[in-house]
Amino acid sequence: MEEPEDTNQLFLDDLTQLADPLSPQILGDVSKELxxxxxSVFSRFEHAMKCGNFSKRSQRGDWIDPDWIKLCSSIGLELLSINVPILQESIQYLANIPPKKQKSSYSWENSNFPNELTNIGSKALWSAKNVRNNLFHGGKYFAIDKERDENLIRYALIVIKTCLLLDNSLREWYEIPPFKQH
Known part of the structure; x- marks a missing residue:
C-alpha cells in the first residue's frame, strides 16, 4: 500500500506543473515585477480604504467593501490640482483611454464611467480600480497590447499612490503594519 507521504508528494509535484500565472505568456510579456x-500596492490601498473613510457596507451581508464612488468623488478634483506633469499625464491617459471590459465573446469593449463621476480626476481613479479588475480576472492574453497594458498599470500606480499623499487617513492605514492594532 502506498504511503500517504508519497501520495502527498506526488500530488504536490502535480501542482507545481500548473502554468505559472506570472509567466510572460499569461501576462502578455508585461513585467511580472510591475x-x-x-x-501589492492595490491590496494595501483597498485595506486602507476599508479601514479609513472610504468604506461601505457590503450588499452581500455584514461585511465592508471599499467605497470607490466615494473615494473618486472625494479625491478626483484634488488629483487635478496637483500640477506635476507625470500625474497629469496619468490622469489624462486613464480617463481618456481607460481599461476595457471583456465580453462573453472574449472581445474587449469600452466601458462606461458611473454617472456620479463627473471630472477626469475621478474617472482616472475609477480606471485605476478597473486596471486591477482586468489584471486580477485575467484574460489579457486574448488581446495582448503590452505597451498599453504597462501604461495602464504604471499610470494607475501613480494615481493610487498620489491619493495616499492627499488623504492622511488613507496613508496611515496603508503604512500601518498588518499586525499592529489601530
Missing part, C-alpha cells in the same frame, strides 16, 4: 508591485 504586476506584483501593482497588486
Amino acid at each position: 504586476v506584483i508591485e501593482f497588486f
Whole structure:
C-alpha cells in the first residue's frame, strides 16, 4: 500500500506543473515585477480604504467593501490640482483611454464611467480600480497590447499612490503594519 507521504508528494509535484500565472505568456510579456508591485500596492490601498473613510457596507451581508464612488468623488478634483506633469499625464491617459471590459465573446469593449463621476480626476481613479479588475480576472492574453497594458498599470500606480499623499487617513492605514492594532 502506498504511503500517504508519497501520495502527498506526488500530488504536490502535480501542482507545481500548473502554468505559472506570472509567466510572460499569461501576462502578455508585461513585467511580472510591475504586476506584483501593482497588486501589492492595490491590496494595501483597498485595506486602507476599508479601514479609513472610504468604506461601505457590503450588499452581500455584514461585511465592508471599499467605497470607490466615494473615494473618486472625494479625491478626483484634488488629483487635478496637483500640477506635476507625470500625474497629469496619468490622469489624462486613464480617463481618456481607460481599461476595457471583456465580453462573453472574449472581445474587449469600452466601458462606461458611473454617472456620479463627473471630472477626469475621478474617472482616472475609477480606471485605476478597473486596471486591477482586468489584471486580477485575467484574460489579457486574448488581446495582448503590452505597451498599453504597462501604461495602464504604471499610470494607475501613480494615481493610487498620489491619493495616499492627499488623504492622511488613507496613508496611515496603508503604512500601518498588518499586525499592529489601530
